[in-house]
Amino acid sequence: TQLLEQSPQFLSIQEGENLTVYCNSSSVFSSLQWYRQEPGEGPVLLVTVVTGGEVKKLKRLTFQFGDARKDSSLHITAAQTGDTGLYLCAGPLGSGSRLTFGEGTQLTVNP
Amino acid sequence: EAEVAQSPRYKITEKSQAVAFWCDPISGHATLYWYRQILGQGPELLVQFQDESVVDDSQLPKDRFSAERLKGVDSTLKIQPAELGDSAMYLCASSSQPGMTYEQYFGPGTRLTVT
Numbered sequence: 001t002q003l004l005e006q007s008p009q010f011l012s013i014q015e016g017e018n019l020t021v022y023c024n025s026s027s028v029f030s031s032l033q034w035y036r037q038e039p040g041e042g043p044v045l046l047v048t049v050v051t052g053g054e055v056k057k058l059k060r061l062t063f064q065f066g067d068a069r070k071d072s073s074l075h076i077t078a079a080q081t082g083d084t085g086l087y088l089c090a091g092p093l094g095s096g097s098r099l100t101f102g103e104g105t106q107l108t109v110n111p
Numbered sequence: 112e113a114e115v116a117q118s119p120r121y122k123i124t125e126k127s128q129a130v131a132f133w134c135d136p137i138s139g140h141a142t143l144y145w146y147r148q149i150l151g152q153g154p155e156l157l158v159q160f161q162d163e164s165v166v167d168d169s170q171l172p173k174d175r176f177s178a179e180r181l182k183g184v185d186s187t188l189k190i191q192p193a194e195l196g197d198s199a200m201y202l203c204a205s206s207s208q209p210g211m212t213y214e215q216y217f218g219p220g221t222r223l224t225v226t
Contacts, residue, residue: 004153033214042115042202042217043154088153098167099215101153 003027004089004102012108016078021105023089024071030092032072033099034063037086079109113137115218117203123224129191132221135184136205144215145178145188146202154202160186193225 035043049065116135146154159167163183180186204215
């Protein structure tokens, strides 16, 4: 059983469209992180959200942490082909620094 | 910009052979992690070091996998003997200190294919 469930698993859209991907859990997390991973590369940290209800913006990407700190969403406005990649959410397990990852959303933005 | 270095980037080996991966974390980062990522899935932690000490190796298959970080800087992950099911991306990550945000910085990974 995945502690962090990401949806959708796959998403294929046209350039210019908007999209939202989700990261959900039944557990409370002290923080959640979003990473983007391109084929054959390691994940790159995009953002960390810490406070329930927090919203962070990174250019066309908007990240939100749920009020109860059990879920998070990533919204992309006017998607570009360069946004293509695997989007992973991750959060710390217990009191240690070990991260648990969701299985990711594979996003393909078509020209 | 400081980066986590890994080598080799790609490795093809036959089953039952030994294979080793190397990682050099961002300078000054005390915590180092080795992950395994199967295609289409998120990374799974194999082992975590704090300086030269192992703090979490609960998911490391110790009958065939070993990891060391002798001087608390770079690290080596070894598999002996390799099995077909070990084919995956092996990722190294580092962080300056656990803290409450647990931000980790990943290297480019080593893609292992066992034939």
